[in-house]
Amino acid sequence: MAPITMIEGIRQAMFEEMDRDPAVVAIGEDIGVYGGAFKATEGLLAKFGRERVIETPISETAIVGAACGMGFLGLRPVAEMQFIDFIACCFNQVTNFVAKSHYLWGAPVPMVIRGPSGGGVHGGPFHSANPEMYFVHTPGLKIIYPSTPSDAKGLLKSAIRDNNPVLFFEHKFLYRRIKEEVPEGDHLVPIGKAIVRREGTDLTIISYAAMAHTSMEAAEQLAKEGIEAEVIDLRTLLPLDRETILTSVKKTNKLLIVHEDTRTGGIAGEIAAIVCEGAFEDLDGPIARVTGLDTPVPYAPTLEERFLPNTEKIVAAARELAKY
Amino acid sequence: MSNPLTREQHLELYYFMQLNRQLEERMVRLFRQNKIVGGLYSSLGQEAVSVGSCYPLEKKDWIAPMIRNVGALLVKGVPPRDIFTQHMAKYTSPTQGKDGTSHFGDLKVRHIVSPISMLGDLIPVMTGVAMAGRYLGQNIVALTWIGDGGSSTGAFHEGLNLAAQQRAPFVLIVENNQWAYSTPVSRQVPVKNLADRAVAYGIRSWIVDGNDVLAVYNASKEAVDECRAGRGPALIEVKTMRMRGHAQHDPAEYVPKQMFDYWKARDPITLYEKYLTENKIWDSKAKAEIDARIERELDVEQKFAEDSPMPPPELAEEGVYCDGCHEIEAAWQRPKAEVMPPRCSIEPGWQVKDYGSYAEVEAITKQIAAPVVAGGGNGSKVAKPVVKSGGKPPQKQQPRLAEPETPDIPRVPFGRGPKDKSVRETQNPRDRHQNPRDKRGRR
Ligand SMILES: Cc1ncc(C[n+]2csc(CCOP(=O)(O)OP(=O)(O)O)c2C)c(N)n1
Ligand SMILES: [Mg+2]
Numbered sequence: 139m140a141p142i143t144m145i146e147g148i149r150q151a152m153f154e155e156m157d158r159d160p161a162v163v164a165i166g167e168d169i170g171v172y173g174g175a176f177k178a179t180e181g182l183l184a185k186f187g188r189e190r191v192i193e194t195p196i197s198e199t200a201i202v203g204a205a206c207g208m209g210f211l212g213l214r215p216v217a218e219m220q221f222i223d224f225i226a227c228c229f230n231q232v233t234n235f236v237a238k239s240h241y242l243w244g245a246p247v248p249m250v251i252r253g254p255s256g257g258g259v260h261g262g263p264f265h266s267a268n269p270e271m272y273f274v275h276t277p278g279l280k281i282i283y284p285s286t287p288s289d290a291k292g293l294l295k296s297a298i299r300d301n302n303p304v305l306f307f308e309h310k311f312l313y314r315r316i317k318e319e320v321p322e323g324d325h326l327v328p329i330g331k332a333i334v335r336r337e338g339t340d341l342t343i344i345s346y347a348a349m350a351h352t353s354m355e356a357a358e359q360l361a362k363e364g365i366e367a368e369v370i371d372l373r374t375l376l377p378l379d380r381e382t383i384l385t386s387v388k389k390t391n392k393l394l395i396v397h398e399d400t401r402t403g404g405i406a407g408e409i410a411a412i413v414c415e416g417a418f419e420d421l422d423g424p425i426a427r428v429t430g431l432d433t434p435v436p437y438a439p440t441l442e443e444r445f446l447p448n449t450e451k452i453v454a455a456a457r458e459l460a461k462y
Numbered sequence: 463m464s465n466p467l468t469r470e471q472h473l474e475l476y477y478f479m480q481l482n483r484q485l486e487e488r489m490v491r492l493f494r495q496n497k498i499v500g501g502l503y504s505s506l507g508q509e510a511v512s513v514g515s516c517y518p519l520e521k522k523d524w525i526a527p528m529i530r531n532v533g534a535l536l537v538k539g540v541p542p543r544d545i546f547t548q549h550m551a552k553y554t555s556p557t558q559g560k561d562g563t564s565h566f567g568d569l570k571v572r573h574i575v576s577p578i579s580m581l582g583d584l585i586p587v588m589t590g591v592a593m594a595g596r597y598l599g600q601n602i603v604a605l606t607w608i609g610d611g612g613s614s615t616g617a618f619h620e621g622l623n624l625a626a627q628q629r630a631p632f633v634l635i636v637e638n639n640q641w642a643y644s645t646p647v648s649r650q651v652p653v654k655n656l657a658d659r660a661v662a663y664g665i666r667s668w669i670v671d672g673n674d675v676l677a678v679y680n681a682s683k684e685a686v687d688e689c690r691a692g693r694g695p696a697l698i699e700v701k702t703m704r705m706r707g708h709a710q711h712d713p714a715e716y717v718p719k720q721m722f723d724y725w726k727a728r729d730p731i732t733l734y735e736k737y738l739t740e741n742k743i744w745d746s747k748a749k750a751e752i753d754a755r756i757e758r759e760l761d762v763e764q765k766f767a768e769d770s771p772m773p774p775p776e777l778a779e780e781g782v783y784c785d786g787c788h789e790i791e792a793a794w795q796r797p798k799a800e801v802m803p804p805r806c807s808i809e810p811g812w813q814v815k816d817y818g819s820y821a822e823v824e825a826i827t828k829q830i831a832a833p834v835v836a837g838g839g840n841g842s843k844v845a846k847p848v849v850k851s852g853g854k855p856p857q858k859q860q861p862r863l864a865e866p867e868t869p870d871i872p873r874v875p876f877g878r879g880p881k882d883k884s885v886r887e888t889q890n891p892r893d894r895h896q897n898p899r900d901k902r903g904r905r
Contacts, residue, residue, distance in 0.1 A: 213792055
């Protein structure tokens with residue numbers, strides 16, 4: 139199979155799932171005739187028609203609310219946020235209606251909300267956000283943030299088949315920058331399982347999304363200096379794969395966490411707590427983190443570069459940690 | 463108030479309204495005995511709204527109640543014990559004690575979506591229910607309620623607009639009970655009739671006497687029929703009155719006494735009793751029988767609730783995710799092949815009816831009659847969307863001055879960079895604008 143981009147992986151997942159199950163429908167702004175702001179749904183309308191590719195007014199609350207209602211009748215809607223930043227507009231629907239339904243009254247909501255996320259493309263403060271942690275803090279949701287085309291495809295397919303509401307973050311920097319061969323056939327990737335992208339012995343770097351790639355680059359650079367980093371790509375942020383995290387830390391005894399999201403309240407803090415609870419005795423050094431700044435994502439390239447973690451910052455932090 | 467209902471149906475309407483009232487009166491007593499865990503809301507004086515609007519629905523139709531729609535739950539077949547146990551946070555309640563009030567639902571049998579406290583959010587959700595029902599070929603109608611206060615939320619607008627754009631089989635009952643907590647309706651919205659909102663969505667609307675159960679029933683029946691025939695959505699404003707405070711804790715001293723008096727004279731149950739008597743639909747014996755039946759039933763249901771246990775503490779940890787505990791299976795009432803390729807495939811693209819110019823609007827407006835106003839009472843006049851020209855043709859625009867004003871406003875440094883710091887340290891803040899780097903003015 140020819141290598142494909144991440145956006146193509148997402149598109150294929152949509153086509154395959156809609157072909158497989160008539161309960162799967164797509165809903166969002168400009169997703170039909172135009173094919174979505176990033177063309178993730180291109181061609182969907184022609185193949186599946188207006189009943190299944192529902193183009194809505196600019197109403198995020200209505201999109202998520204309606205998708206939730208459809209879920210109650212057994213449909214499996216996939217709602218698109220044109221940019222994930224706009225999920226703030228329907229925060230209430232997501233956190234109070236969708237996330238709590240099963241716990242409170244036993245009503246599963248089998249829906250997916252997906253959307254382009256993250257920075258690095260000079261989108262500015264309202265088109266670059268990584269709002270995952272608002273939702274990681276919301277019981278009832280599952281949160282996925284893949285870093286490769288095959289994971290994006292396999293995880294989106296799993297998300298659509300899941301009985302729970304899944305938030306599916308797509309890093310737009312990765313949409314067309316990487317290509318990969320995706321396994322043939324009905325390719326599913328399990329939700330809730332991290333993956334070790336690179337084996338190492340000296341320290342563990344945990345990351346996800348675009349920063350998983352940056353961490354891999356840093357690891358290669360560190361290897362030249364004789365530091366062997368193990369790199370874990372979380373892929374799912376909720377529920378977190380504690381086992382993979384703890385197994386790796388017990389092996390390398392040092393932990394560096396890297397995320398693009400802002401620092402305070404980022405997932406690094408949660409992982410640090412997990413490691414303190416489950417592998418404190420195994421630690422040979424302080425848990426380190428490289429993260430986005432505690433600021434909005436600024437617009438100017440010079441400012442955004444300052445905001446974002448990069449290879450140099452990760453290498454520098456890893457070097458310090460390796461000294462312990 | 464003439465209508466095609468049978469005698470049994472007439473009596474059933476009374477039964478549900480009285481059951482609604484007596485059930486809530488009992489809960490007030492339980493509240494005073496500290497047996498209700500949280501707050502207690504009352505629908506006293508609004509029973510005709512809940513019962514009359516839910517009554518035309520079929521078993522397959524969907525509702526989502528608000529806190530003052532206990533009557534609708536009863537009409538939908540919810541046993542009173544569910545309402546008692548919910549309020550008392552009992553393990554036997556529909557949510558097993560995880561939530562209270564009317565916050566519970568039933569996906570499989572009675573087709574009820576549980577509300578959440580955030581007002582307005584049911585509107586988009588029930589729009590989705592209506593859309594999904596249509597998609598599955600079920601020919602259902604989805605109905606929910608919103609208060610006069612809740613009609614100001616963004617979700618109300620987004621949901622109703624989507625419902626209208628989708629022509630969803632969705633009925634919205636706007637329960638104008640004159641008050642939103644302590645705020646009168648006139649201080650919430652700048653329109654007299656909330657039904658006027660419907661014009662903005664291009665949908666049909668009714669204004670109904672909410673204390674006249676048959677008027678509510680008739681309008682709702684018509685709205686439900688319209689939606690089922692594919693001409694949804696529909697909005698019904700009912701004029702009624704909240705006869706108690708917002709909840710039990712609130713003595714409602716802000717409500718003028720005369721206002722209570724006015725509405726007390728229009729009590730929906732008293733009015734309906736009078737109607738049944740005057741029209742010889744019942745006699746005092748029939749009434750006594752129904753009233754006794756209600757007491758009997760409520761005795762049993764209340765005892766069940768009082769005798770029920772609280773949930774075991776460990777339940778708190780269960781049920782966040784559906785881990786295969788539910789089978790999700792849509793109830794298809796049409797061939798799936800209709801929505802699968804190749805049958806569902808289309809030639810994508812938009813058809814645009816006109817080009818949207820001012821000139822076109824002007825031409826169309828000349829052919830349209832004056833605006834139609836929504837009717838009241840049992841009537842069902844239609845509010846048609848009206849194209850307005852805005853009166854006069856627009857004045858010829860004065861050419862705008864090409865040169866924007868560029869006042870020499872200092873750019874106040876707000877970063878913490880080294881330069882800004884030096885500015886702060888070396889200069890009196892008042893002189894800051896004289897710094898050459900600030901001469902650039904604002905971005
Ligand atoms: C979005 C939102 N804001 C505030 C509240 C708090 N609140 C609960 S009921 C209520 C008044 C509601 O008035 P109305 O919609 O007219 O309904 P009524 O109580 O009169 O039936 C308020 C402010 C809420 N539940 N939801
Ligand atoms: Mg009110």
